[in-house]
Amino acid sequence: METITLTTPALLFSAISLIMLAYTNRFLAYAAVIRNLHDKYLEKRNDSLLRQIQNLKKRLQLTKWMQIFGISSLLLCVLTMFLIYVDEDIFAAYIFGLALILLILSLALLIKEIHISNQALQHHIADIEEYLTKK
Template identity: 75%
Template sequence: MEELTLTTPALLFSAISLIMLAYTNRFLAYAAVIRDLSERYREKREDSLIRQIKNLKLRLQLTRWMQIFGIASLLLCVLTMFLIYIDQHIVAVWIFGVALMLLILSLAFLIWEIQISSKALNHHLGDIEEQLKN
């Protein structure tokens, strides 16, 4: 079995940082869309807007969990590096394993959120196609 070195958890830093940037961009986009939907709903209370708001609420919750798991993974990578530094290699290996599992969970939530986003966009395309037929 190969020994875990400081460079192994350090390699995840750039990957997790980029993932967190993408998650933050998603979050900001949702915030803008939610503000817009809120305004539109105040003006005109349509059922389609309520469905969109519910969809966005779920997507926002998923994004929150994606961020939480990603940040926890990054924190555990830092802890792993500290444990390696103080010669606690066995504990470091286990903590790094948990960090990897949290990153996997974060990415799984991303896949789930992408599926929901795709369905929502397909509904919008269906609405447009229906209007074009009429």
């Protein structure tokens, strides 16, 4: 097995940081939408609003796990760097491999979340099209 250097896990820092920023922005956007839908639902209990809230709940759960896997990946990259520093190269390589797997899981969940988001938007488009054909 080829040994890794300190720069190898360090290369992921900027990528993971940008991904975490994107995840945080998604989370904040969901929080704002959920608060808005909550207020609307209290005013007018509507099944459509309830479906939107349930959809957002799923997406929020996925975002939570995306963040957990992403942060864990970053943490393991730091641990990898420490292990390389203390000359534990073999152990460092395995920890770095685990960090990559966690990053892959995080990105896979992002794909799933994007798919759910797309489906939600398709429902809105269908509602608009239905309204326009009735007109």
